[in-house]
């Protein structure tokens with residue numbers, strides 16, 4: 070089934086999307102600034118904003134992190150794009166209008182301009198886990214070259230170009246303080262536990278390093294919200310572009326394909342206001358933690374298992390891997406382990422697991438395991454390690470978690486697809502030496518102290534040998 074609610078037949082013949090030609094809505098005034106323009110924000114936050122009853126008053130100015138490719142695709146079509154929602158039995162297309170402006174990450178003056186604007190009330194982020202430039206303990210990683218460069222730049226000149234996400238935020242907030250543009254909310258939407266506190270910590274630490282008094286101003290004027298975000302959104306492919314052209318006749322250079330399911334749980338204050346996201350499905354709560362753990366452990370933890378163990382068996386997509394009964398068994402084992410540590414009613418967990426199986430099996434979502442496998446050193450400590458540790462402390466050896474760790478060890482040792490890490494030096498040499506040494510080192514990195522837990526080391530080694538044999 071294909072429905073085209075916002076593409077009227079008389080305008081379907083134009084070559085590209087255009088507000089002047091009547092596609093979508095007129096651009097709303099910018100009141101939200103976003104860093105990390107990619108697939109996810111367009112399938113999620115921008116979609117909620119577009120659905121909100123007050124959408125006409127809430128435009129988003131979205132910046133990429135680095136590359137200008139998406140800006141070059143979206144700017145000629147006025148920030149409009151087609152959201153392709155893929156259910157197992159058909160797809161639905163609609164034009165999303167909430168991106169009022171799109172910018173490259175290199176447009177620093179434009180970035181600063183929004184932060185100095187009192188109308189801008191919220192800044193949102195999807196900069197990946199690595200984008201928060203945190204050291205192992207969660208504080209700002211001042212050993213990084215890009216963080217050091219930002220510190221030097223911010224000390225030298227308040228308009229100097231900076232590169233990291235915290236650097237950009239600190240530059241923006243410093244200007245906001247100087248211009249008296251008032252309070253606002255920062256809302257990270259990445260798969261990080263307690264992402265509001267994570268962002269707050271790196272921003273305050275950086276502010277303290279570059280401008281005495283700024284951190285104090287931030288504490289008094291800036292609210293850091295915390296979120297759980299969920300909508301499986303693979304990278305856009307030519308297939309999505311072709312699907313849009315076939316259905317609408319339009320050449321959309323940057324559609325997004327996503328699944329029907331969507332969840333957004335938000336905790337925080339909005340002193341300068343926000344779109345009525347809660348009227349279109351977002352849940353405003355006091356505590357995100359139970360939702361976050363359910364999602365991060367059951368969905369993202371299973372994704373990482375599928376990515377490394379499924380990848381070791383030669384699978385390419387999530388749907389391929391979950392159709393393999395051996396992989397499914399490992400995922401179910403992982404879910405049993407993780408579920409024991411979730412403070413949620415058992416029937417709620419059962420329903421979530423059942424729904425996840427359907428979501429993973431969706432044949433129209435071509436979610437590449439290689440995309441999920443990137444940045445394991447950032448993801449496994451938060452998706453898998455807490456359950457691994459809790460199970461060991463309870464005297465159990467968790468088979469599912471051990472399988473994920475074992476598969477990651479093998480990946481780091483060169484089995485299967487190449488390792489993709491934002492900071493490759495973090496894993497360089499980590500899994501060298503004998504397999505047993507590698508398992509000890511990797512466990513110690515993921516969960517400090519666990520590398521010396523000999524029964525756990527033996528269990529992971531056993532899983533690694535089993536995987537090697539199955540992959541041979």
Ligand SMILES: NC(=O)c1ccc[n+]([C@@H]2O[C@H](COP(=O)([O-])OP(=O)(O)OC[C@H]3O[C@@H](n4cnc5c(N)ncnc54)[C@H](O)[C@@H]3O)[C@@H](O)[C@H]2O)c1
Nearest residue numbers: 105106107108109133134135195196197200259260301302
């Ligand atoms: N895709 C999903 O299904 C999904 C679902 C839930 C949450 N998320 C969160 O959203 C993030 C982005 O996902 P996506 O699918 O939009 O990816 P994407 O690759 O389409 O876009 C990522 C954006 O972040 C920017 N970026 C990357 N590294 C950065 C850095 N170090 N500093 C600043 N900006 C950086 C990129 O330039 C790009 O603009 C994920 O890492 C995850 O935390 C994604």
Ligand SMILES: O=P(O)(O)OC[C@@H](O)[C@@H](O)[C@H](O)[C@H](O)CO
Nearest residue numbers: 260298299300301302369372441
């Ligand atoms: O986006 P990442 O790289 O943090 O993780 C990859 C996937 O696990 C993730 O994108 C999920 O699809 C998403 O979190 C579902 O909401």
